[in-house]
Amino acid sequence: GYWIFYTEEGKLSSKGNFIDNKEEGIWFFEAKTNVPKHVSHYVGGVLHGITYIYDEQTGKIQKVFFNNGEPIF
Secondary structure (H helix, E strand, O other): OOEEEEOOOOOEEEHHHOOEEEOOEEEEEEOOOOOEEEEEOEEOOEEOEEEEEEEOOOOEEEEEEEEOOEEEO
C-alpha cells in the first residue's frame, strides 16, 4: 500500500493540492471542501511532529510522530 494523508478530523486530504512546501510545514486541501489543513510539520527540512496518515493495507488512520524525519508509531 501507500500513504494517503488525512486531517486531524479524519478527513481525506489531497496530497496533490498542497499550497505551501516551506520548511515549516505543508498545507493540504481537504479533498471535498478545499479547506486547507495543516497535516505535516517540517523542521530543518525533515518531517518533525505529528502527521495523520491512512494505511491502505490496514484501512486505519494512524497518528504518527516524526522525530527529525524518523517515524515513531
